[in-house]
Amino acid sequence: MEMKKVSISAKRQITIPQKFFTKLGFDTEAECIVRGNELVLRPVKTTGGGEFAEQILADLIAKGYSGEDLLDRFRLAQKQIRPAVERMLSDAEKAALSEIESASYNDVFGAEE
Incomplete structure (x- = not known):
């Protein structure tokens, strides 16, 4: 694991070391995530949902979309996957910590026979 200590400015700003910035593929935005007592900073992936592209397209075509309308709907659907x-x-994390109610395996799939 690589690590480097960085300073935090009076405006709560940090500078990502160039080596990490390049290695991880940062651009103009970053995601900040609180994970326990850690702050995770990672690059924003602008092309999310590629793994679902075929299913999205098949569904939109089945709904009758084509041409520019198909392309617009496809882009919108892809943007909705990551969130x-x-x-x-x-x-899932909240359910694991019992912070929210959740269904059990048997609730969803029924008891094994």
Whole structure:
């Protein structure tokens, strides 16, 4: 694990060391995540949801979209994937910590017979 101590300015700003900035592929935005007692800083991925591209396109085509309208709807759907997954992960963490109610495996799939 690589580590470097950085200063925090009076305006609560930090500078990402060039080596880390380049290695991790930062651009103009970063995500800040609190994980326990740590602050995780990572680059924002602007092209999320690529793994679902085929399913998204098939669904939009089945709904009758084509041309520029298809392209616009596809872009919108891709932008919605990452926030949805992040909400699911947050809810899973809260459920694991008993902060929210959740369904059990048997509630979802039924008891084994």
